[in-house]
Amino acid sequence: MPIYNLKVNGQSHAVEADQDTPLLWVLRDHLNMVGTKFGCGIGQCGACTIHLDGSATRSCLLQVSMVDDMEITTIEGLSEDGGHPVQQAWKEVDVPQCGYCQAGQIMTAASFLSQNNTPDTSEIRDAMSGNICRCAAYNRIEKAVAVAATKMK
Amino acid sequence: MKNPLSPSLSRRSFIKTSALAGGGMLIGFNLFQACKPEVTPPVDITQLNFNDFNAFIKIADNGMVTIFSPNPEIGQGVKTAMPMLIAEELDVSWDNVLVVQGALDTKNYTRQVAGGSQSIRHGWEPLRQTGATAKQMLINAAAAQWGVKASECTAKNGVISNSSGATLGYGDVVTAAAGLEVPENVTLKDPKDFTIIGKDIPNVDLDKIITGKSLYGLDYKADGMVYASVLRPPSFGKKLIDCDETSVKKITGVLDVIKFGDKVAVLAKDTWTAMKGKKDLKVTWEVDSKLENTEDHDQILTSLLEGSEFKTMRKDGNVKEAFAQADQVIERTYESPFLPHNCMEPMNFFADVTDEKVRLVGPIQTPAGTAERVARLLERDVEDVSVEMTRMGGGFGRRLYGDFALEAAEISKLAKKPVKVVYSREDDMTAGIYRPAIKYRISASIKDNKITGYHLKEASVNSNMYGLIPNFFPAGAIENYQVDVANYKSNITTGAWRAPYTNFLSFAEQSFFDELSEILEIDRIKLRLDLLQKVKGTTDEKIEYSPERLEKVIQLAVDKSGWGNAKEGVYQGFSAYYCHNTHVAEVAEVVLENDLPIVKKVTCVVDCGIVVNPLGAKNQIEGGVIDGIGHAMYGDFAFKDGEPQYKNFNTYKLIRMNETPLVETHFVESNASPTGLGEPTLPPAGAAVANAIKAAKGIRLYKQPFIKNMKSKDLLG
Numbered sequence: 113m114p115i116y117n118l119k120v121n122g123q124s125h126a127v128e129a130d131q132d133t134p135l136l137w138v139l140r141d142h143l144n145m146v147g148t149k150f151g152c153g154i155g156q157c158g159a160c161t162i163h164l165d166g167s168a169t170r171s172c173l174l175q176v177s178m179v180d181d182m183e184i185t186t187i188e189g190l191s192e193d194g195g196h197p198v199q200q201a202w203k204e205v206d207v208p209q210c211g212y213c214q215a216g217q218i219m220t221a222a223s224f225l226s227q228n229n230t231p232d233t234s235e236i237r238d239a240m241s242g243n244i245c246r247c248a249a250y251n252r253i254e255k256a257v258a259v260a261a262t263k264m265k
Numbered sequence: 266m267k268n269p270l271s272p273s274l275s276r277r278s279f280i281k282t283s284a285l286a287g288g289g290m291l292i293g294f295n296l297f298q299a300c301k302p303e304v305t306p307p308v309d310i311t312q313l314n315f316n317d318f319n320a321f322i323k324i325a326d327n328g329m330v331t332i333f334s335p336n337p338e339i340g341q342g343v344k345t346a347m348p349m350l351i352a353e354e355l356d357v358s359w360d361n362v363l364v365v366q367g368a369l370d371t372k373n374y375t376r377q378v379a380g381g382s383q384s385i386r387h388g389w390e391p392l393r394q395t396g397a398t399a400k401q402m403l404i405n406a407a408a409a410q411w412g413v414k415a416s417e418c419t420a421k422n423g424v425i426s427n428s429s430g431a432t433l434g435y436g437d438v439v440t441a442a443a444g445l446e447v448p449e450n451v452t453l454k455d456p457k458d459f460t461i462i463g464k465d466i467p468n469v470d471l472d473k474i475i476t477g478k479s480l481y482g483l484d485y486k487a488d489g490m491v492y493a494s495v496l497r498p499p500s501f502g503k504k505l506i507d508c509d510e511t512s513v514k515k516i517t518g519v520l521d522v523i524k525f526g527d528k529v530a531v532l533a534k535d536t537w538t539a540m541k542g543k544k545d546l547k548v549t550w551e552v553d554s555k556l557e558n559t560e561d562h563d564q565i566l567t568s569l570l571e572g573s574e575f576k577t578m579r580k581d582g583n584v585k586e587a588f589a590q591a592d593q594v595i596e597r598t599y600e601s602p603f604l605p606h607n608c609m610e611p612m613n614f615f616a617d618v619t620d621e622k623v624r625l626v627g628p629i630q631t632p633a634g635t636a637e638r639v640a641r642l643l644e645r646d647v648e649d650v651s652v653e654m655t656r657m658g659g660g661f662g663r664r665l666y667g668d669f670a671l672e673a674a675e676i677s678k679l680a681k682k683p684v685k686v687v688y689s690r691e692d693d694m695t696a697g698i699y700r701p702a703i704k705y706r707i708s709a710s711i712k713d714n715k716i717t718g719y720h721l722k723e724a725s726v727n728s729n730m731y732g733l734i735p736n737f738f739p740a741g742a743i744e745n746y747q748v749d750v751a752n753y754k755s756n757i758t759t760g761a762w763r764a765p766y767t768n769f770l771s772f773a774e775q776s777f778f779d780e781l782s783e784i785l786e787i788d789r790i791k792l793r794l795d796l797l798q799k800v801k802g803t804t805d806e807k808i809e810y811s812p813e814r815l816e817k818v819i820q821l822a823v824d825k826s827g828w829g830n831a832k833e834g835v836y837q838g839f840s841a842y843y844c845h846n847t848h849v850a851e852v853a854e855v856v857l858e859n860d861l862p863i864v865k866k867v868t869c870v871v872d873c874g875i876v877v878n879p880l881g882a883k884n885q886i887e888g889g890v891i892d893g894i895g896h897a898m899y900g901d902f903a904f905k906d907g908e909p910q911y912k913n914f915n916t917y918k919l920i921r922m923n924e925t926p927l928v929e930t931h932f933v934e935s936n937a938s939p940t941g942l943g944e945p946t947l948p949p950a951g952a953a954v955a956n957a958i959k960a961a962k963g964i965r966l967y968k969q970p971f972i973k974n975m976k977s978k979d980l981l982g
Contacts, residue, residue: 113517130517130538137537141492146484147477149658150536151609152690156914159609187477194476202475206467206880209888210340211474212481212609212658241923244914246609246659247340248891249884250925 116180120145121189131177136160138176139186147187147215151244158243161216161223162186168223187215190222197263198222198256205256209247217243221257229264231257280398284443288326289436291443294395322351322399328423328436330355331363337630338366338470339660341943342881343384345469347392349878350385353461354396354453357423357435364469366654385877386846386940390453397451399442406442407433422460456875456936465880470656482613482627482655483687490615490683491520493676494539496529496546497696500907501757504553505529513542522546523679530676536687554756556907559602559702562726565753566704569724570598575749579735579807582745584710587718591710595784599707599773600968603726603902604700604762605911607919610658611693616673617683618643623650624683625670628657635667639674662761666698694917695909699902700762701726701755705773710745714785716796718745721774723766725752727759730766736809737767737843739774742796757904763892764944767844772897772969775840775952780965789839789956790823810843815850817933818870822850825931826868835865838957840949847945848872848933851890853926853953855961861975862958864894864926869946871930874937885942887928893950895920901970 118125120143127142134153139145139162148171151159155170162171163185190196194203198221208214217240224239225231231239236257245253280294323331332351338344348364400420407425408415410433417428423435456462473480498504508529510522518538523530531542588594614627616639623645629635632652640647657664669686677684688696703725710718719739723729729750740746762768782792797819800812819841822828831837834856841850854866867890876882899918903910911917955966958975968974 130541132541133535133537137535140484141535141537144486145477146479146481149481149609150483150611150687152914154690154913154915157609157690187475194472199475203467203471206465206471206884208340208468208471208474209342209884210609210657210659211468211470214474215477218475237923237925241921244609244919244921246607246661246892246919248888248895248920248925250891250920250922251887251928252884254922254925 114177116176118143118176118179118184119181120184121186127176129176131175133176134172135162135174135176135179135184136171139171145186145188149212149215151213151216156244157213157216158220159213159216161219161243163219163223166223166226168220187219190218196222198225198260201256201260201263204259205252207249207252207256209249213243213245217245217253221253221260225257225261225264229261231261233258280395280447282399282402282443282445282447284440285323288440290324290399290439292322292324292395292399294320294391322355322395324399324403324435324439326436326439328357328434329361329363330357331365333365337632337654337657337660339630339657339664341384341885341941342468342878345466345881346385346878347388348469349461349466350388350392351396353459354393355400356420359461359464359466361423366656383941386938389938393453394451397453398448401448401451402442402445403435403438405445405448406438410438410441462875462877463879466878467880480656481610481658482615483610483658485615485626485655485685487615487617487626487683490685491532491534491680492536492539493530493532493673493684493686494536494543494689495672495676495686495692496531496543496548497692498527498550499695500550500556501755501904502552502554502556502907503550506549506551508549509547512547513545516542516545521680523676525675525679528672530672530686532676532680532682532684539687540689557755557757557904558906559903562702562753562755562904563600566600566702566724566726569751569753570704570706570722572751575722575751576729578730578732578748578750579740580747581740581743582718584718584720584745584747587710587712587745588708588720591712591717593711594708595711595781596706596708597777597780597967599705599769599776601703601769601772602900602969603702603757603759603904604896604900605694605697605902605917606659606661606663606762607694607917608657608659608661608663611688611690612663612669613685613687614670614673615683615685616670616677618674618677621649623674624653625650625674626653626655627670627673628655628660628664629667629670630657630660630664631667635670638667639671642671643674643678661763662765663698665761668698690914691912694912697909698758698760700765700768701728701759703766703769705770707773707777709777709781711785714787716743716781719743719747721748723748723750723770725750726755726757727752730770733809734766734770736807738810738815739796741800741803741805741808743799756907764844764947767842767948768893768896769951769969771840771842771844771948772951772955775842775949776955776966779839779952779956779959790819790828793819793841810848814848814872814933815841815843818848818850818872821931821933822852822868822870825870825929826852828852836957836961838953838955838960840953840956842945842949844948845943845945846940847942849946849949851946851949851953853894853950853957855954855957857961862961864954864957866927866929867894867950867953868929868931870933871942871946872933872935873942873945874935874939876932877939879932882932882942883930886930886946889942889944889946890928890950891920891925893947894926894954895924897951897954897969898924898971901973
């Protein structure tokens with residue numbers, strides 16, 4: 113089995129895995145970083161969102177062979193101790209219900225706001241519409257993204 | 266509404282204290298025994314040991330309080346709200362409270378129950394009593410140390426004071442307190458003195474959730490654990506004949522292939538390899554029983570409605586006679602599909618079956634029942650089985666059923682290894698325990714422009730509405746009233762789905778009354794309020810709702826939503842409903858974009874008694890409303906030859922943020938005991954939207970999902 117050199121949250125990891133193994137499962141099962149969640153496996157729900165060279169990407173569709181040597185950021189590495197403005201906004205607004213999708217929501221929001229920190233409501237709603245929240249905490253997610261934007265200005 | 270607790274419930278029967286070896290005090294109590302008055306508490310506490318308790322409060326000698334809660338947390342917020350009740354009466358600062366999922370063992374878990382939006386309602390009194398009892402013991406210990414009467418001492422924020430101004434912290438007296446007798450009579454606070462209840466308290470797991478810590482069943486790992494992906498029959502009505510696993514066993518990382526019943530498990534060292542191996546199995550299936558189709562269900566449910574095989578759930582007056590005398594009879598039929606739960610965290614469970622014990626870990630709403638079923642399956646004593654619950658990535662009723670835990674246990678037994686069963690999304694959606702497809706037919710007799718009779722018929726798959734529902738509105742409001750149910754037995758598995766039955770019944774009923782008001786040319790609100798007048802002062806103890814409280818939420822919703830005064834181009838729809846002991850009214854606002862209705866806002870008024878945690882309560886309310894709208898608008902499911910036709914989110918549509926209305930929440934101010942909020946705001950949402958769509962487009966919707974039925978040319982005009 114091939115060995116890949118992954119750079120996750122600033123640290124290098126040598127991982128032995130089949131080339132078609134999705135990054136999601138490498139993170140969860142091989143590297144024991146379970147913050148990135150499995151929801152659908154086909155890129156429809158956004159629970160597995162990570163940053164690849166800074167851009168929000170679905171890790172369930174990303175084969176490990178494609179990310180060798182790229183910069184991978186997961187929820188565990190978004191900040192030290194939850195200090196990222198998006199995480200802080202999530203706390204202020206008390207977003208989660210079950211909480212399962214929230215890591216993916218936060219990663220999508222962080223990437224979006226890094227490109228646009230003065231979004232209007234419809235931009236926020238469009239940007240976040242790739243992430244499903246089955247508990248439908250959408251009002252709070254929307255509000256938290258707006259709060260985070262003010263923190264990132 | 267009846268009080269869930271008998272006032273004579275003895276604290277002795279469910280509270281015991283003990284000094285901790287390292288200093289401090291441990292208070293054990295039977296959360297579920299205390300919360301379930303129908304369980305007879307043991308009287309003699311000397312016969313109890315701490316293994317008989319399933320929830321604990323630990324007060325350390327530095328005054329820190331740890332509350333161990335065994336309650337299943339599926340996103341409804343009880344892990345935050347229930348400890349708030351204890352902390353309030355214990356009178357400690359919430360900042361000094363740590364909530365921990367309880368350390369668990371089989372004995373404790375045999376009493377565990379969850380579901381039905383009942384945790385807060387049933388926990389309200391016993392949890393406060395537990396806190397108050399502990400506080401009294403701390404006061405008694407301080408009084409003894411000072412040599413004064415306990416009645417001369419007060420406690421606040423973890424500090425006890427006496428009349429001469431001396432103070433002691435809880436931590437200073439906690440060890441002495443642990444040795445005192447448990448007081449029999451304690452006084453609970455007047456609600457006006459609450460300092461924690463009624464405050465916005467954030468989710469206790471918030472930090473872990475936002476930083477991606479291991480919390481959920483899917484995150485759980487154990488030494489030597491392998492992953493199992495299970496192939497189940499592709500259609501309801503098929504069974505396994507043969508499986509060729511030769512090629513699968515050659516995949517690097519696949520450890521074993523195990524057949525059990527009609528299923529085949531591929532075991533591997535990681536999840537992906539197990540899932541890949543499963544796809545490679547070559548399996549022969551055979552038709553075992555009927556292969557059902559959605560078209561068949563449609564016909565069968567209609568013929569049930571038109572047949573005569575009903576069970577009568579409630580009968581007042583004489584509906585037949587009223588209909589015979591009527592000037593006019595209005596009859597409408599409402600239809601809903603099967604629905605999968607689609608918890609974001611797919612079903613999964615860990616099992617480690619050894620000769621000594623059976624250890625189960627994972628997301629489950631019914632650990633006790635699941636332990637018993639696993640014990641029966643494995644032919645083991647239930648005492649051998651332990652269940653540890655993880656936080657759950659949603660429940661919605663699906664995790665009431667422990668089928669996934671049974672699979673894990675069986676595979677672990679056969680493989681002789683610790684095993685985690687992981688469902689793919691496709692497994693989760695196709696091996697469901699679905700909300701049954703249901704049709705309601707509602708008829709009303711009209712005489713002199715008044716409703717004289719109401720006849721509701723339910724045709725459902727496998728099961729029918731539970732016994733309380735026929736006593737909801739409009740029971741008692743219409744002289745001649747009858748509820749009849751019939752069901753068809755299918756081999757498709759069905760079960761509870763968030764707000765069982767009422768999740769669709771409310772749509773049917775509140776659409777029907779809206780239409781009746783149009784036919785009778787009576788104001789929509791007046792029609793409802795007039796009906797409620799007739800229920801006031803009823804002596805019928807079976808009537809489940811309060812006409813006064815329903816009237817109040819309706820009036821407040823009218824007031825807060827600006828009912829009848831919408832801006833041009835904004836169309837409003839009204840709905841009010843009682844279920845899960847909570848009264849709710851909702852006003853939906855719809856606008857037309859490209860001639861399609863878009864739900865912009867919902868004003869939701871709730872009477873849930875005292876609001877324990879407004880921050881968490883509003884989250885539940887917003888989620889319930891949007892979930893209700895999402896499934897009413899988009900939720901569809903179908904079977905072809907027994908095979909589910911929707912398998913993942915590329916075809917199965919859940920509501921997304923860009924389709925989501927703003928939910929504005931208002932509570933009725935109340936000093937009544939609190940009720941739960943996990944379910945009751947969902948049922949009225951569909952009708953509020955349907956009634957708004959009627960206002961916007963003149964189209965009356967009778968079928969869910971709306972979007973599918975609105976796509977037909979007739980409806981779009």
